[in-house]
Amino acid sequence: MYRTVIIGGGWAGCSAAISAKKAGSEVVILEKTDMLLGLGNVGGIMRNNGRFTAAEENIALGASEVFELTDSLSRHVNIDFPGHKHASLYDVTKIEGHMRRLLKDMGIEVMLMSRAVDVEMSGRSIEKILLADGREVEGDVFMEGTGSTGPMGNCLEYGNGCSMCILRCPAFGPRVSISQRAGVPDIMGRRKDGGFGAFSGSCKLDKNSLSREVREDLERDGVKIVPLPLECINRGKLDMKVCQQYALDEFAENIVLLDTGHAKLMTPFFPLEQLRMVKGFENAKYVDPYAGGKGNSIRYLSVAERNNSMKVKNVDNLLCAGEKSGLFVGHTEAITTGSLAGHNCARHLKGLKPLELPVNLAAGDLISYANEKIKTEEGMKTRYTFAGAEFFERMIEKGLYTTSKSDIRKRVERMDLLGIYDQKII
Ligand SMILES: Cc1cc2nc3c(=O)[nH]c(=O)nc-3n(C[C@H](O)[C@H](O)[C@H](O)COP(=O)(O)OP(=O)(O)OC[C@H]3O[C@@H](n4cnc5c(N)ncnc54)[C@H](O)[C@@H]3O)c2cc1C
Structure with missing residues (x-):
């Protein structure tokens, strides 16, 4: 049986695992x-602005399992907050266990605490992945979804130190760029001022640390907006965050909270002493990152050069997805990128021409647009998301944005791509 090895079990890696498995490959995830x-x-946050269109496109293409999961675990649906419409918010405290069970039920092998540190090559192909503890994992095709967060050195050099984020590098070890180990230099995203990387754009407060009134409003409406005292407004933070779709004045002038299970605070970091000056936040406490009063994780320093079928340049059997494959947020x-990459892993194993999504789908346009833009200086400072900023404007201009599920399905059908990810190839 042919084997697809996925390095990194984030949304990109899990989605790739599902589509590769459905296409008939044996799959293992190294996380x-x-x-x-x-x-x-x-x-x-899901389904806000153009993400609604993209979610429905993916469902029509056959990547329905992940969206069924996020939809079924949504605490709030169809909510609006500044600059964003019809968002749903999945429960971050529950999603991981559900994903693990889904993969297990599909027969996908998951190797946790398995940090990839190097590759063994044969010519232009990877033969095996070497793990930090000395184990080796062989495969026929490889998909890198290691994201772009960390290693800790990046957060020290380009941020405010290790913020103790969810990836917990001090305990589990640093991210390693597998494409770079295979000989392909990483592309590094830039900030508006030319500096490298960007701060993650939100942190989470323990809901129990907020006043009853704030908590109740948040749980009822999904959103709570609290004006900040003038002395606490810091517009400079808007330029340093990755999420250009949230770089609006409303996010600097107010505390914008979303109920994702925790209270999601839509700012990269916020000094705890200042936060506690606001009514209802007197006892506020961070749950992610733990040092959210001082900083956040640094991202976008590790993009692999790839084509629009998600294959990494100059390595014959390595694909990539997620933040590893572009300045995507x-x-x-x-x-979107993971499902395509996983499907193309199976095509590679079968010797078939890889699939490229057409640019008259938002999904295909995002993949090819980000790839073109990254070659320009300005494009390195931009982030690409269906949810806002430059790419969402482009979606509107090109007539790609719609919330009509039937129109989206018809669009995919017209391209003859309905259920393509459900087809068994091997
Ligand atoms: C605080 C915060 C809030 C966010 N909120 C939202 C939101 O509400 N909505 C939204 O759409 N997006 C949000 N984003 C952005 C979004 O989460 C990411 O862009 C997306 O999930 C990236 O997925 P990924 O799979 O590419 O990377 P990651 O999620 O970074 O996954 C990479 C995985 O690879 C693993 N890994 C790394 N190196 C190795 C190695 N050497 N060996 C094995 N495994 C390795 C990591 O442990 C990790 O599990 C948020 C991001 C942050 C940081």
């Missing part, structure tokens, strides 16, 4: 921590 879903354990973006 460095003790949990799947990586940053998906601290996110939660978001779960939906990781699922």
Whole structure:
């Protein structure tokens, strides 16, 4: 049986595993921590703005399992907050266990606490992955979804130190760029001021540490907006965050909270003493990152050069997805690229031409647009997401944005791609 080895079990890796498995490959995921879903354990926002269109496109293409999971675990659906419409918020405290069971039920092998540190090559192909503890994992095709968060050195050099984020590098070891180990130099994203990387754009407060009124409003509405005292407003933070879709004045002038199980605070970090000056936040306490009063994780320093079928340049049997495959922000973006990459792993094993998604689908346009833009200086400073900023505007201009499920399905059908990820290839 042919084997697909997936390095990194975030949304990109899990989605790739599912589509590769459905196409008939044996699949194993190597994940460095003790949990799947990586940053998906601290996110939660789905279906906001163009992500709705992209989610429905993916479902029509056949990547329905992941969206069934996030939809079924949504604490709130169809909510609006500044600059964003019809969002749903999955429960970050529950999603990981459900994903683990889904993969197990599908017969996908998951190797936790298995940190990839190097590759063994034969010519332009990877033969095996070497793990930090000396084990070796052989495969026929490889998919890298190691994201772009860490290693800790990046957070020290380009951020405010290790913020003790969900990836827990001090305990589980640093992220390693597998494409770089295979000889392909990483591309590093930039900030508006030309510096490298970007701060993650939100942190989480323990809901129990907030006043009853704030908590009750948040749990009832899914969103709570509290104006900040003038002395606490810091507009400079808008430029340093990855999430350009949230770089709006409303996010600097107010505390914007979303109920994802925790109280998601839509700012990269916020000094605890200042936060506690606000009514209802007198006892506020961070649950992610633990040092959210001082900083956040640094991302986007490790993108692999790839083509639009997600194959990494100059390595014959390595594909990539998620943040590893472009300056993408978001779960939906990781699922979109991951599902395609996993499907193409199976095509590679069968010697078939890889699939490229057409640019008249939002999913295909995102993949090819981000790939073109990353070659330009300005494009290295931009982040790509269906949820806002430059790419969502493009979706609107190109007529790609719609919330009509039937129109989206028809669009995919017209391309003859309905259920393509459900087809067994091997
Ligand atoms: C605080 C925060 C909040 C966010 N909120 C949202 C949100 O609400 N909605 C949204 O759409 N997006 C959100 N995002 C962005 C989104 O989470 C990410 O863009 C997306 O989930 C990235 O997925 P990924 O699979 O590419 O990478 P990751 O989630 O980073 O996954 C990479 C995985 O690879 C593992 N790994 C790394 N190196 C190795 C190695 N050498 N060997 C084995 N495993 C390895 C990591 O442990 C990790 O599990 C948020 C991000 C952050 C940080």
